[in-house]
Amino acid sequence: MTEDREDREDRAEPEETAGEETAAPRRPRPSTEGVGSQLPAELTDLAAAVRAIERGERPAAPARSGGPARPAVSRDAAAPSPAPAPAPAPAPVARPALPAQLSGDAVAAARTVLAAGGAPESLAEAAVTALGERAGEVLREDPWQILALAGIRVDQADGFAKTLLGGEGGPGDERRVRALVVWLLERAAERGHTALEWGTLGAALGQNGVGNAEETLKAAVADGLVLVFHVPDESAGARAAAGDEDDDEEAPVRLLLGLDRYALAEESLADGLSRLVNTFEADGSQDWEGAAGAAPSPSAAALVRAAGGSGLVAHTGAEAAREEPAALVAAARSLGLRAWAVAATEDGRRRLAGAVDAEATATLAGLLSGHEGPGRDEDGALALDLLAVLDAPQLDVETAATLVESVPDGARLVLSGDPAVLWSPGPGRVFADLLAAKVCPQVASRTPDPGPVGELVSGIGFGELAEVDAPGKEVVIVPVRDAGEAVHRTVQLVADSVPRVIGVPPEDTQVITPGHGGAAGTRALNAALKERLNPGPGRFGGFDPGDRIVHAPAAGTAVPGTVVSADAQGLRLDCGGTPVVVAPDAVPAEVRHGWAVTAHQAAGRRWPAAVVVLPGDAAQALTRAWVYTAFSRGERHLSVVQGVEQALPRVVAEVPARDRTTRLRDILREQAAAAAAE
Secondary structure: OOOOOHHHHHHHHHHHOOOOOOOOOOEEEEEOOOOOOOOOOHHHHHHHHHHHHHOOOOOOOOOOOOOOOOOOOOOOOOOOOOOOOOOOOOOOOOOOOOOOOOOOOHHHHHHHHHHHHHOOOOHHHHHHHHHHOOHHHHHHHHHHHHHHHHOOOHHHHHHHHHHHHOOOOOOOOHHHHHHHHHHHHHHHHHHHOOOOOOOHHHHHHOOOOOOOHHHHHHHHHHOOOOHHHHHHHOHHHHHHHHHOOOOOOOOEEEEEEEOOOHHHHHHHHHHHHHHHHHOOOOOOOOOOOHHOOOOHHHHHHHHHHHHHHOOOEEOOOOOOHHHHHHHHHHHHOOOOEEEEEEOOOOHHHHHOOEEEEEEHHHHHHHHHHHHOOOOOOOOEEEEOOEEEEOHHHHHHHHHHHHHHHHOOOEEEEEEOOOOOOOOOOOOOHHHHHHHHHHHHOEEEOOOOOOOOHHHHHHHHHHHOOOOOOOOOOOEEEOOOOOHHHHHHHHHHHHHHHHHHHHHHOOHHEEOOOOOOOOOOOOHHHHHHHHHHHOOHHHHOOOEOOEEEEEEEEOOOOEEEEEEEEOOOOOEEEEEEOOEEEEHHHHHHHHHOOEEEOOOHHHOOOOEEEEEEEOOOHHHOOHHHHHHHHHOOOOEEEEEEHHHHHHHHHHHHHOOOOOOOOOOOHHHHHHHHHHHHHH
16 A cells, blocks of 8 residues: 655656656555455555565555646746635644654554554554544544555545445545645655646646546635745746737736645745845955965865855855865864854765864754754854855755754855756755855856766766766776666676776675666666675575665665664664664665665765666656766766667756756745845
């Protein structure tokens, strides 16, 4: 019935969905206890999947419900219209954070209702986590609220409702359509959108059997289920400029619909960024010009000057340009400021070593959790004067809002990153929207990445896949005919060719492929690489000491590591020098083999060598951003095992990225215009 985190990450970013299949679900693991013997057709795959999981098998991939089409990016958003007062109809249940300890009575009540509806009883804990202590009552009153559980599909929710309601409640049931509106917007968020166009959401409702989508959406807005935003239609403005529209007509608008969670996050983030701009006052006692003169490069000097005169700065550049924000932090500290640099990953933090004191660096997660960084002042703000955030494209809108809210008034914030890489796994495109809004100084690095790999990746960033001179075999292209040959050649490269010719051992070579499933996805590649590099019986939940793994304790996180051992407490890992113990029941959901990963899992990290695998069926999933991200993960060497042939240069030239519908850029522009008018 459910999908595991790995499959949801596939779906959340279309660039990563080639060959997707269903794997074991997240905890709690379903069981067949209490499943009725007479199930409707919609639940037959549920029971079969659960039985397969209990036998230790992988369930067959279910058919997916139709989802919304990908809309164009919003433009020039005006302030949202206030939502009408909520109607008496019950609002959808809020989704609280994971409770420290679930109530036994609440779980028991949820288990009873799930069994009555023919659903696995062991989903009860997940139901209480998602729906609260009244989960049993909620599901009995509104069975479609089962869609609040991760991985539940619409056809499964329909089958559960049909069984629980005794055949009542068809496609037009008000409870169903209300739950569908929220579910579709949340699935869109998994694909990066913070809002959807009215027509796109309406079409998706129609694909799921809702007869009058227009009226459904009007009712959803009236009831406060979703927020509506009036957005000027830039495409219509372009037509008018070309003489295709009547200048006397009112400017047409597009309507966007969104959940308050993401709408508030974007508005909070925009307010926070504007606050930093407006509360900043330059201190003439600090010699920023002198610090710029001592900077190691012209680009670093330009960044120092920009940060000296502004509370918010955007900095763009590739891998070599990371030295520039590091130089800024060093310069600021030399001026007596409390300056820090943070990176998305521990590997990114280590790559700052040498350019800035280690004591002035942190990971983003460590900074926000309080385990790393300067700590907080008496007001709860970060105790710093300047914060440089590297890997800014990896910021989703909620994380970015939390970060900016933590930066104190008057401090400087520098967001730095490579705009050509994949956007965040979570919703939003924060860095791209900030650059497009042009509401703060922007410094573009002129420091190129060195060597043949750097030259190749630089060309990809401009939409050109060109041959590069690689006398030391820094770049190698390996054509293959099918997925089986791709797996064979990948193992050969990692285990033999790259160590022998390049001098990089297998443990320092990372394999990157578009998806988890399929004949050349991460699962197939990891199985083949384990058999060659660390064969073993997999005594500890499929793992053996020495296995390379990825630890994913939450969606959107993927920390590489190695299996050390296992005992009654769980699987013991070494994740970049940090010991981690994963409880036995959490291992299936949180730990994957890591010789091969997806590009999103590889973002923010680099290895001495990278092997990128592009089987023939991957062409439709690729974008320039995916290719750029994957190809730029190798420092010294890149091998490309590819069966996509001429599709690869076409993708690089013609498919920059998957669009996301967001509002941040337009909110920032509106705020800037309002400030200018004052």
